[in-house]
Amino acid sequence: MAAQQHVSCGRCLSCVPDISNSMQLASYAGFDFVAMPIVHPRFQREFVEGKAKDRVAAFARSDLLLPSQDWSALVVGKLSEWLQVDAENTVVRQNSQVALMQELNYAAHLSLPAVLVPLNNINCVNLARCLYSHMQGHSNHQVWIHVPIQAPGTMVDDVVENPVSFDETSKDNEPWHWWNTLRRACNHHKRLGIALEATLDLPSQDVIDRWMGEPVKCAIFSTSLFLTNKKGFPVLSKAHQSLVVQLFRLDVQMMIKGTNRHPDKGIKAYQQYMEHLYQSQPPLGGVDAFAKGYEDYLQCPLQPLSDNLESQTYEIFEKDPVKYTRYQEAVYKALMDKVPEAQKASTKTIIMVLGAGRGPLVTASLKAAEQAERSVHVYAVEKNPNAAVTLFTLKEDKWGDLVTVVLTDMREWEAPVKADIIVSELLGSFGDNELSPECLDGAQPFLKDDCISIPCKYTSYLSPLMSHKLYNEVKLCKEKDKNPEAHFETPYVVRLQNVSVLDKPQSVFTFTHPAKPPTDNQRYKHLTFDIKEDAELHGFAGYFDTVLYGDIMLSTEPSTYSEGMFSWFPIFFPLKTPIHLNANSKVTVHFWRNVKSRNVWYEWSLTEPVATPIHNINGQSYTISL
Amino acid sequence: MAAQQHVSCGRCLSCVPDISNSMQLASYAGFDFVAMPIVHPRFQREFVEGKAKDRVAAFARSDLLLPSQDWSALVVGKLSEWLQVDAENTVVRQNSQVALMQELNYAAHLSLPAVLVPLNNINCVNLARCLYSHMQGHSNHQVWIHVPIQAPGTMVDDVVENPVSFDETSKDNEPWHWWNTLRRACNHHKRLGIALEATLDLPSQDVIDRWMGEPVKCAIFSTSLFLTNKKGFPVLSKAHQSLVVQLFRLDVQMMIKGTNRHPDKGIKAYQQYMEHLYQSQPPLGGVDAFAKGYEDYLQCPLQPLSDNLESQTYEIFEKDPVKYTRYQEAVYKALMDKVPEAQKASTKTIIMVLGAGRGPLVTASLKAAEQAERSVHVYAVEKNPNAAVTLFTLKEDKWGDLVTVVLTDMREWEAPVKADIIVSELLGSFGDNELSPECLDGAQPFLKDDCISIPCKYTSYLSPLMSHKLYNEVKLCKEKDKNPEAHFETPYVVRLQNVSVLDKPQSVFTFTHPAKPPTDNQRYKHLTFDIKEDAELHGFAGYFDTVLYGDIMLSTEPSTYSEGMFSWFPIFFPLKTPIHLNANSKVTVHFWRNVKSRNVWYEWSLTEPVATPIHNINGQSYTISL
Numbered sequence A, B: 001m002a003a004q005q006h007v008s009c010g011r012c013l014s015c016v017p018d019i020s021n022s023m024q025l026a027s028y029a030g031f032d033f034v035a036m037p038i039v040h041p042r043f044q045r046e047f048v049e050g051k052a053k054d055r056v057a058a059f060a061r062s063d064l065l066l067p068s069q070d071w072s073a074l075v076v077g078k079l080s081e082w083l084q085v086d087a088e089n090t091v092v093r094q095n096s097q098v099a100l101m102q103e104l105n106y107a108a109h110l111s112l113p114a115v116l117v118p119l120n121n122i123n124c125v126n127l128a129r130c131l132y133s134h135m136q137g138h139s140n141h142q143v144w145i146h147v148p149i150q151a152p153g154t155m156v157d158d159v160v161e162n163p164v165s166f167d168e169t170s171k172d173n174e175p176w177h178w179w180n181t182l183r184r185a186c187n188h189h190k191r192l193g194i195a196l197e198a199t200l201d202l203p204s205q206d207v208i209d210r211w212m213g214e215p216v217k218c219a220i221f222s223t224s225l226f227l228t229n230k231k232g233f234p235v236l237s238k239a240h241q242s243l244v245v246q247l248f249r250l251d252v253q254m255m256i257k258g259t260n261r262h263p264d265k266g267i268k269a270y271q272q273y274m275e276h277l278y279q280s281q282p283p284l285g286g287v288d289a290f291a292k293g294y295e296d297y298l299q300c301p302l303q304p305l306s307d308n309l310e311s312q313t314y315e316i317f318e319k320d321p322v323k324y325t326r327y328q329e330a331v332y333k334a335l336m337d338k339v340p341e342a343q344k345a346s347t348k349t350i351i352m353v354l355g356a357g358r359g360p361l362v363t364a365s366l367k368a369a370e371q372a373e374r375s376v377h378v379y380a381v382e383k384n385p386n387a388a389v390t391l392f393t394l395k396e397d398k399w400g401d402l403v404t405v406v407l408t409d410m411r412e413w414e415a416p417v418k419a420d421i422i423v424s425e426l427l428g429s430f431g432d433n434e435l436s437p438e439c440l441d442g443a444q445p446f447l448k449d450d451c452i453s454i455p456c457k458y459t460s461y462l463s464p465l466m467s468h469k470l471y472n473e474v475k476l477c478k479e480k481d482k483n484p485e486a487h488f489e490t491p492y493v494v495r496l497q498n499v500s501v502l503d504k505p506q507s508v509f510t511f512t513h514p515a516k517p518p519t520d521n522q523r524y525k526h527l528t529f530d531i532k533e534d535a536e537l538h539g540f541a542g543y544f545d546t547v548l549y550g551d552i553m554l555s556t557e558p559s560t561y562s563e564g565m566f567s568w569f570p571i572f573f574p575l576k577t578p579i580h581l582n583a584n585s586k587v588t589v590h591f592w593r594n595v596k597s598r599n600v601w602y603e604w605s606l607t608e609p610v611a612t613p614i615h616n617i618n619g620q621s622y623t624i625s626l
């Protein structure tokens, strides 16, 4: 999919005397949308008591001022600043609440795409109640919680004597905690988003990374944050620029607020600067380009053993620029090690490609043999009759006598000879989750004693993850015929984007081949992770790496990622309930790989910071068929 | 939404020796897609016994011959003609079945968009089983059942002595019955469609209309049906042309089969002729243009009483070119009748617009008064506070003292004066279903004894309906939180297109205003319809008409439709289970309108040809809130 061509940038206004004029000016200055108060800031409303109580008149501007497409595409509504829905004073609270609901309902009446809700402190549970109630009603608009990226008063140098009481105070002052309190009260509602306002000082990278796991929809930059460059144009500091670039990755919309501080250049200059930063990003390459448009999109893991892959799926595999080259190198080295130069004329090596698909590993093996000047015969073993059509055709048209095509399940094959080298790629996003261990164990009877397996080893990895977005995607997955929590007991293949990884990955399960009997492919492991900042835990990201032969590897684990490879996205194991994590605490997760005669499945649970139910007990929601 | 610009027309081939060449020729001749055998017709396959049984080779052409986008966008697969899945002979049947599954799986492997399945007689239950099993599996493609529009042998003149035995025979020979048998066995599967082949003789219009209630996705015209015009080009007879135009209305794709019989013109000429017919259709007008893109799309009926309508909804209402003119005429006539010329100077008529929305009926009333030269004062009564913002603004800017805006529910209003004329439009697609009766009863206290109500009467209508499409749309509506059949106990507002109306509408419930107390808005009625042709009954279409004043009417009932009006689409009451109807039989339906203190709902059931459960008993799945 093509990358977006242009940054979406809005203008945030605090007072709009003439709406069509303001819209025109903003559009002329290159802005894509406008944020403005839903109700005129000076129109006083008193519902509970006071002299304005029984006034009969329009409380807002008429909807006739703009065509409805404009309201619904170009205008973000701002709630009044004076609302104090969480005030202690009953009259103030009740009055604010009625006014709040009036504004929210009017925003829904106009079909505005989003409403900006200012959030200034941790006392927000009544605000949360009003918003949650409204979102559960008939409205459709987004609710953007407007928070600063850190509290204006926060300074890193402010070390306080008593760390315990400091911790307490500090949480109440942290905007992320304001947001988290509100979001938890609203049950992680899918229409909640964040309008993140940049502050002059920026918080640590850990805190910024945590925001990147939140549903940031909009970023607000005040004109007062801008510096002036030599030519007199507004520009941002390096730190702010880096923040902007991180935000672009989440496809966030930008918003400029405050008066123009570069009047000779026009307000246009701020929008143009954002566009400039957007256009200065390096073009997407490798997996980023390949995955464009699939970010945070949940896919059910393939089951290439029980299902037959489609032609399209093979076609995509075969475009990977890294995987087949590495396999070819591995076969080359294995051939060189196995057959000494002196014996190369007299030896024919039997290579079996197990799970040959449409043949790319057959081709790679033949190329490796040619390069190594070793003579081989390749058996291409594949159980998918549709892919076999391609293999038979390739044999006919290209490979000839070098290759024998066998349409069978490798676990049932009565092979006419034994193998010197087996080559397979039966790996899933979590390594063993496409049942490579079980399939290759089934090939054991037709391996020579010194048979080399490519790959010879693979290992899975896990990291704890925060992602409001993925949690909501899972929630949406409900299928009618399944038990209502089944979708939280299933892993998903997903290109991770709007997530925050809370600790570095640790290894989980390892398998080696050829396996020494008696083989047991059941596994159990627990891992403990260190959590630095307060966060919400929504699940775990899974990766894998594999040793093909010698030092030739493939990896999706971020620290050893095989640059450019796009055959695998990470896997995501969700949790049914988001778990609140405190800074400097631990997360202990338990993972099981269970095997029965007809299927394999994972189970998982936490014991720290709290015990959770074991997910997917007995494979009740998700199994992989043998 | 814009109309489609161009007809989609494919070329149906029976043998394709060189696929990319055939694709190129077809595309060069202007065709959008190609239908071709999935497996080479002469590649013999024997699975059960016979000499080809253990042959090891490719059974189809390789997927590498086309890029996967082409397979999935441009190629419709044809099943082999020799398959006899319903043969009595076990070997023939089993062999056919294995070959059928192989072809279907290969079609899925290639991600073909659709597969053409020939259906030649009524013995098709094993074929249905195979298709149903396949569609419930992992495939995604459409299954197009290829049937002639009538059996080739059928002749209207073939009158047979014994009508009973004739009836029996005739059913077995009717392609619609072949299709209906298969479709019922497949449980009305949503991916089933029809490829309808035109025959030289065409059936009666009743039979054609019945096909229009079926999911016809593709229409096949053999080159042998074409005549030759004076210039030597292929053209269709008037009867065939009229069929084509009816098919266009369902957005059907066309397909040309058979050898070119106008070789000097090229096969292109057939495609061009179809395109010519497509372009010769008159441009869409009125409600057709308005509803383009919404055909057969289910909407939940609005509840303007308990919910507040949105700005966009009012904006759409207000564009209706008919409704407000009729209201204006009605108010004009009422004023002329009420206030004699002699008294016009001394009389001020009190008009109350009840449910004024954003004011169009207020404007219509003022215009009528001006035209009638009668002096009036208008009360604009509206309970939606958001719409009231517009009313207050209009009073400020335009209406001034002529109008008083009152933000209240009419049922609770303590009016300062009594009304001479009340004007309201509280009607839904089924007339009373937006609770106009209950609202206007609530206005009774502030009406003068001789008060005129505009409208003074409205009546609902029902017709029995066949529509595979709508049945499937309802099936898809499942909501997780509701009981699994709730979606079949709810009416839907829908622009009817892929439907067949089985008898003309009959009136159901009538309400008149002002109502004479004691009023009772509960109703019960049963209706009996005559069914001419065999059909499946999927539910009922509902309409209404209303008398505004004197002879001024609005109607959505087809025989009296107010040309050009688009404020209302019909309503659809579904049935949980499709009911098979025999020709010359009767359908008796019972309808209830029930009223409780907080809501109103409909219940419905059949007693002929079979009794069904009463749908929506106690309003368990759908009520309208008071």
Ligand SMILES: C[S@@+](CC[C@H](N)C(=O)[O-])C[C@H]1O[C@@H](n2cnc3c(N)ncnc32)[C@H](O)[C@@H]1O
Pocket: A304, A305, A308, A309, A317, A318, A354, A355, A356, A357, A358, A359, A360, A361, A381, A382, A383, A384, A387, A408, A409, A410, A411, A425, A426, A427, A439
């Ligand atoms: C992930 S694909 C790899 C295909 C190809 N080697 C490539 O790298 O592009 C795995 C293939 O193994 C096949 N396969 C899986 N389990 C198998 C088994 N038990 N016996 C034979 N083939 C198997 C699948 O049908 C599929 O074609």
Ligand SMILES: C[S@@+](CC[C@H](N)C(=O)[O-])C[C@H]1O[C@@H](n2cnc3c(N)ncnc32)[C@H](O)[C@@H]1O
Pocket: B304, B305, B308, B309, B314, B317, B318, B354, B355, B356, B357, B358, B359, B360, B361, B381, B382, B383, B384, B387, B408, B409, B410, B411, B425, B426, B427, B439
């Ligand atoms: C179908 S709309 C018609 C609006 C407008 N008269 C027009 O024709 O465009 C019905 C209107 O009646 C209002 N309404 C419905 N029930 C009402 C009630 N009981 N009291 C006051 N207004 C009501 C609704 O809010 C809505 O604005």
